[in-house]
Every structure is written in C-alpha cells, then in structure tokens.
Amino acid sequence: MSEHGTESAGEGVSQPGTTARLDQGDIEGSGGIPERFTNPGLPPHVPRSADLDEKAAHRAERQVATLFGISMVATVIFLVAYFAIDQKTYESIPGIGQASLSNVVLGVSLGVSLLCIGLGAVHWARTLMPDTEVAEDRHPQRSSDQARRDAVETATSGRAASQIGRRPMIKFTLGGALGLFALPLVLQLAGSLGPLPEAGLSTTFWRKGMRLVRDPEMTPIKASDVTLGSVFHVIPEGIDTSAHVLEEKAKAAVILIGIDAALIQVPKERAWGYGSMVAYSKICTHVGCPVGLYEHRTHHLLCPCHQSTFDVTQNCAVIFGPAHRPLPQLPITVDAQGYLVAESGFHEPVGPSFWERG
Numbered sequence: 001m002s003e004h005g006t007e008s009a010g011e012g013v014s015q016p017g018t019t020a021r022l023d024q025g026d027i028e029g030s031g032g033i034p035e036r037f038t039n040p041g042l043p044p045h046v047p048r049s050a051d052l053d054e055k056a057a058h059r060a061e062r063q064v065a066t067l068f069g070i071s072m073v074a075t076v077i078f079l080v081a082y083f084a085i086d087q088k089t090y091e092s093i094p095g096i097g098q099a100s101l102s103n104v105v106l107g108v109s110l111g112v113s114l115l116c117i118g119l120g121a122v123h124w125a126r127t128l129m130p131d132t133e134v135a136e137d138r139h140p141q142r143s144s145d146q147a148r149r150d151a152v153e154t155a156t157s158g159r160a161a162s163q164i165g166r167r168p169m170i171k172f173t174l175g176g177a178l179g180l181f182a183l184p185l186v187l188q189l190a191g192s193l194g195p196l197p198e199a200g201l202s203t204t205f206w207r208k209g210m211r212l213v214r215d216p217e218m219t220p221i222k223a224s225d226v227t228l229g230s231v232f233h234v235i236p237e238g239i240d241t242s243a244h245v246l247e248e249k250a251k252a253a254v255i256l257i258g259i260d261a262a263l264i265q266v267p268k269e270r271a272w273g274y275g276s277m278v279a280y281s282k283i284c285t286h287v288g289c290p291v292g293l294y295e296h297r298t299h300h301l302l303c304p305c306h307q308s309t310f311d312v313t314q315n316c317a318v319i320f321g322p323a324h325r326p327l328p329q330l331p332i333t334v335d336a337q338g339y340l341v342a343e344s345g346f347h348e349p350v351g352p353s354f355w356e357r358g
C-alpha cells in the first residue's frame, strides 16, 4: 500500500475499495477510467477534389448556383400561386387526400425555396470554403487588442477564402435567393391582415329614429317608464338582424339614465337628452369595458375594470381613473307613440380614445 492509501494494481487500475489518485492526473480516475486523456491532436488535413482541381471547383460552383436558382424558381412559384390559386379550390392530393390546392402549393414551394438555400449553403461550405480544422486555446474573456485586430482580419480574409468575390454566379444567385425569399414573408404578413376596418370602427348601428330597446329583452322603452335614478341598459332596435350582431352590440351598447334635468351642468347634455333622461355610450373610453355601475346619489358612472369614473351631471366628464375623454352622448327624443328613439347616431367614435385619432 502506498503512503496515500492507494494501491495500483498491474496496469494502473484501482482495486475495489481503494482510493484513486487524482492528484497525479494522467494515471487514473475512479472506476478505472483515466482522469485525463492524451490530446490526440487534429487528423491530417485531406484536400478535397475542389481544392486540387479547378474543374471540380467549377462543378461545385455550378451545383451551388443550381440550388440557389431552384430556390428562386420556387419562390416565384409561391408568389404566383398566392395570387393565382383560389383558396377555396380543393384537389385530391396523393398521400394527403382532399386538400386546399393553395395551401399545398404555397407550403411546398416555400419549403423547397428554403431547403435549396440551406442545401446550397451547406454544399458551398463543404466543397469550396476552407475545411482546415482550427483549434484555439481558451483565453480571458476580453481579447487583447491584437486578437481583436486578428479577428477583424480573419473575417475579412474569410470573405476572400469563401471565394464569393471570385465566384459571381454564387454571389448573385445567393443574393437573389435570399432577397426573393423575404418577399413571401412580407406578402403573407401584409396579405393576411384581412380587410381594412374602414368606417366600421368609428360608426355604430345607431341611426336617426331607431328605438331604444332593453338589452337583452329587446322591448322598447316609453319615456314614462324612466323614473329619476333609474338606469336602463339599451341597444338599438333591429340590431339582432345585423350580420354581425355581437360586434355591433359591442359598439352600440348604451346606458339610459333618469336624472333631474336641473342637476345637469352642461347645456349640450340637456339639449341631447329628453326631459329628465340622458343616454351615453356604455363603452369605456379607456380600453372599452362596459361602464355599467351608476351611483344615483353622486350621479357617477363607474367602470369596473380600472375604476374610471364619469360625472353624469357634467356630460360624463372623467373625474377619476385612466380614461381620457368623456363618454359619447347619444341624442334622444320620443316618437309619436311616446317611445324613446335616437335623434341621430353618435357624433363621435365610441370606445377607447385611440379611435378618435383615426
């Protein structure tokens, strides 16, 4: 037994129960596994045919250019198919069955385009770019100034070594393939946003003469039904016949409030109301929650989402919270039967203040 309590056996493999000597490094670790291995070094460099034969290099160049060229063709097919093939055209595709022809052609052409760029780059690297293995010792995190200069020089010389300057076919076809490949991405982004919102965001279903009906009962409201302090959740009559009922309701919801006209401090508010009734958009001007809480003693309307508070006596001005503008008022009157009707639509966009900027 040695003085360290370790006993080497035969070829330097520890016996069970003994402690391996790790302090001498290259002898052995635990379990008979060497603690360190001899650095085998790099295998000798074997030149490739393109390194030795200019004809082989030209052949490789043509192969790389062909792959980039196929990528360009596939991208052009994608662009043409995007416009030319109706999305509702379905065909029987072998191995897939009935499928949207547009989806299949777009997917395959985009896949081939990207694949050929990848294959071209790999083939270029394997045949023409330098393949000499280089080992670099570890060094402190910040390189020395000299190393930095060397890195810049290496990058610069790498360009020359890649032969991109000498091989214009590769340069131009790669540029073309990468440049064209960006177009489908832009096209999909721009083409898939759907139709422009146009006036839909700044107008509502309300029109002159439409009755105010209870939500959700859809029953009309007589002026005599509205007592002081009462609140009605209201939508326009006929909104259920709209092609987009939920979207329209989300914009047209109104809150009708019975309030003593003498308390109203803004002449326009009194003029747009009817007797002791005023109607305001229920869509909060902060981020669009329904403003449904009315405190009849303070005459405040509260939005439950972020506590914006609107004063009904001051034309629903914001007196607290993150909303930036008053709730839009709906002008109201009564028809010949005494039912409350809109005197017009809203005079401004409802909902978050953002829409005012449109």
Ligand code: FES
Binding pocket: 284, 285, 286, 287, 288, 289, 303, 304, 305, 306, 307, 308, 321, 322, 323
């Ligand atoms: Fe009304 Fe935020 S949505 S306060």
